[in-house]
Amino acid sequence: MKILVTLKRVVDYNVRVRVKSDGSGVETDGVKMSINPFDEIALEEALRIKERGEAEEVIVVSIGGDEVQQQLRTGLAMGADRAIQVSADGDVQPLTAARTFLKLVEKEEPGIVFLGKQAIDDDANQTGQMLAALWDRPQATFASKVELADGKATVAREVDAGLETIEVDLPAVLTSDLRLNEPRFVKLPEIMKAKRKPLETLSLEDLDVERAGGITAQAYEPPPQRGGGKMVESVDELVSELKSKGLL
Amino acid sequence: MSRVLIIAEHDGENLSPATAKTLTGALGLGVSDIDIAVFAADPSGVAEQAAKLEGVTRVLTVQHDDFEHFLAARLAPEIKALAGDYSHVLMPSTTYGKDVLPRAAALIGVNQVSDIQEVIDERTFKRPIYASNAIVTVKVDEGQPVVATIRTASFAAAGEGGSAEIESRDAQAEDPGHTRWIKVEGGEGEGPDLATAPVVVSGGRAMGSSEGFDIIYSLAKKLNAAVGASRAAVDAGYVPNELQVGQTGKIIAPDLYFAIGISGAIQHLTGIKDAGTIVAINKDPEAPIFEVADLGLVGDLFELVPELEKKV
Numbered sequence: 001m002k003i004l005v006t007l008k009r010v011v012d013y014n015v016r017v018r019v020k021s022d023g024s025g026v027e028t029d030g031v032k033m034s035i036n037p038f039d040e041i042a043l044e045e046a047l048r049i050k051e052r053g054e055a056e057e058v059i060v061v062s063i064g065g066d067e068v069q070q071q072l073r074t075g076l077a078m079g080a081d082r083a084i085q086v087s088a089d090g091d092v093q094p095l096t097a098a099r100t101f102l103k104l105v106e107k108e109e110p111g112i113v114f115l116g117k118q119a120i121d122d123d124a125n126q127t128g129q130m131l132a133a134l135w136d137r138p139q140a141t142f143a144s145k146v147e148l149a150d151g152k153a154t155v156a157r158e159v160d161a162g163l164e165t166i167e168v169d170l171p172a173v174l175t176s177d178l179r180l181n182e183p184r185f186v187k188l189p190e191i192m193k194a195k196r197k198p199l200e201t202l203s204l205e206d207l208d209v210e211r212a213g214g215i216t217a218q219a220y221e222p223p224p225q226r227g228g229g230k231m232v233e234s235v236d237e238l239v240s241e242l243k244s245k246g247l248l
Numbered sequence: 249m250s251r252v253l254i255i256a257e258h259d260g261e262n263l264s265p266a267t268a269k270t271l272t273g274a275l276g277l278g279v280s281d282i283d284i285a286v287f288a289a290d291p292s293g294v295a296e297q298a299a300k301l302e303g304v305t306r307v308l309t310v311q312h313d314d315f316e317h318f319l320a321a322r323l324a325p326e327i328k329a330l331a332g333d334y335s336h337v338l339m340p341s342t343t344y345g346k347d348v349l350p351r352a353a354a355l356i357g358v359n360q361v362s363d364i365q366e367v368i369d370e371r372t373f374k375r376p377i378y379a380s381n382a383i384v385t386v387k388v389d390e391g392q393p394v395v396a397t398i399r400t401a402s403f404a405a406a407g408e409g410g411s412a413e414i415e416s417r418d419a420q421a422e423d424p425g426h427t428r429w430i431k432v433e434g435g436e437g438e439g440p441d442l443a444t445a446p447v448v449v450s451g452g453r454a455m456g457s458s459e460g461f462d463i464i465y466s467l468a469k470k471l472n473a474a475v476g477a478s479r480a481a482v483d484a485g486y487v488p489n490e491l492q493v494g495q496t497g498k499i500i501a502p503d504l505y506f507a508i509g510i511s512g513a514i515q516h517l518t519g520i521k522d523a524g525t526i527v528a529i530n531k532d533p534e535a536p537i538f539e540v541a542d543l544g545l546v547g548d549l550f551e552l553v554p555e556l557e558k559k560v
Contacts, residue, residue, distance in 0.1 A: 017382060019382045026377075026381075093359045095353070095354060121378060124360070125346050125350070127350075129320060129348075129350035129354070130351065130354035131354075133355050134354055136424070138321055138424075139347075139427075140427075141346070142343060159432070160443065160498065162432055162490045163488075163489065164431070165432070166319070167427070167428045169426040178479070179482070179483065179489065212358070214359055214388060215359050215361060215387070215388055215389070216387050217384050218384075219385045220382050220385075221383050222381075223381065226521065226526075226540045228539065229538070229540075229542040230543055232544065234545075235552055236559065238527065238545050239556070239559050242504070242543070247525055
């Protein structure tokens with residue numbers, strides 16, 4: 001079985017994102033970029049499945065300009081076997097990404113496509129569900145535990161009510177939540193080895209992907225800031241402040 | 249003509265408050281025709297509750313035994329089948345809406361607007377990105393349906409007083425047979441629901457253990473509050489995942505929020521930025537939580553919290 005894992009290049013988790021002063025976007029110049037953390041968790045899970053002998057090959061894929069090769073190389077250094085870059089300019093919305101992954105699914109015929117549940121830039125949380133719809137296969141989103149047996153995946157999902165468990169037939173789309181695992185650190189020899197692993201470049205045109213837009217960003221703004229509060233010295237003062245606000 | 253369809257969220261017996269909040273978002277569109285669809289094994293009770301919400305035109309019930317549990321692969325084609333009559337299809341931005349609606353959007357052939365926090369007009373919305381570090385205004389092209397989830401913390405629940413007609417519709421799709429619901433664990437906690445409680449008491453990593461959380465539960469009980477937690481506390485295993493407040497947990501807007509032993513990581517603050525009054529109690533006076541708290545108190549949690557419990 002092959003596992004296809006998507007890696008999106010995003011502003012690093014630790015960067016405090018700022019909106020450009022003209023409201024045209026967020027500042028990305030000179031900002032550290034990384035693999036979307038949820039995708040990194042998805043890759044870690046795929047690698048563990050392979051290391052347990054339940055999959056033969058892990059393929060990482062990313063959509064974007066040549067800069068995404070950095071994230072693909074990191075994925076290869078973590079242990080993926082090969083990488084595919086689908087080159088694309090400009091705004092790639094979730095449905096375009098899902099259509100692209102569907103083309104790769106038809107080519108590679110994976111047993112699992114593993115994505116992060118959302119990317120920490122646009123926070124859309126759509127692509128995995130969309131791919132499952134287009135592929136007409138099961139989805140198990142927000143996974144915090146995955147077990148494979150007999151051509152099925154049993155997945156515990158983080159939902160508002162707690163942990164929901166569902167069983168899906170493979171092939172299927174899985175999306176990772178935070179507590180699925182803790183991704184490994186990449187060691188230097190692995191980075192060297194990753195340079196020799198295959199990285200193929202295709203384009204949206206090669207794959208004959210029809211772009212889906214339909215939603216246009218008009219302006220960006222920073223969030224309203226909460227005003228600074230007041231420090232109190234004692235529980236009694238806190239209680240009287242809350243009483244004076246009518247909250248107790 | 250503009251018509252809005254809201255897919256109800258419920259547990260088989262009760263309509264979720266998330267649906268009434270989604271309705272408030274829909275009312276902001278300025279569209280007079282708003283229908284609520286109830287998919288259920290036995291929709292009648294939930295449909296009656298939905299029909300009472302002020303501003304609802306029609307409640308559509310779709311009965312099928314498959315709808316005892318909500319599986320996206322089963323529901324998405326049903327939503328697509330209904331969507332043809334509507335300009336807008338909305339669900340709350342709960343884990344249910346997040347799971348189901350993008351699947352329906354892909355079948356309809358459009359991108360979804362996720363997490364609407366403000367409605368500007370019928371096709372223009374504000375939504376948070378980068379964990380709410382930026383707000384983007386987006387416009388959906390004319391001529392394509394608006395498929396969107398509503399950030400429930402940004403909207404008050406619509407009131408009652410309506411008397412919408414209830415119509416039944418037939419299920420249109422078949423069970424694809426590849427997805428089976430097994431079980432759900434959790435949610436047996438006492439007290440009010442975290443997502444909608446007016447008062448929430450949250451603990452962080454500084455609680456130190458599951459037992460350390462006892463003082464949080466105890467204060468919450470006294471205040472008739474829901475219990476929440478930071479990601480760090482959930483990751484450490486002190487409390488179950490459904491208590492997590494923040495970017496990837498629940499986004500809430502209580503009138504009063506207690507952040508106890510929570511440092512205030514940006515991803516936690518994302519989950520509480522619409523709270524009325526934030527009270528922070530922490531031993532570290534430099535903790536970032538104090539930058540957003542309305543009232544801050546520095547000191548030993550294990551002394552201050554029991555004292556607070558006695559005095560409220």
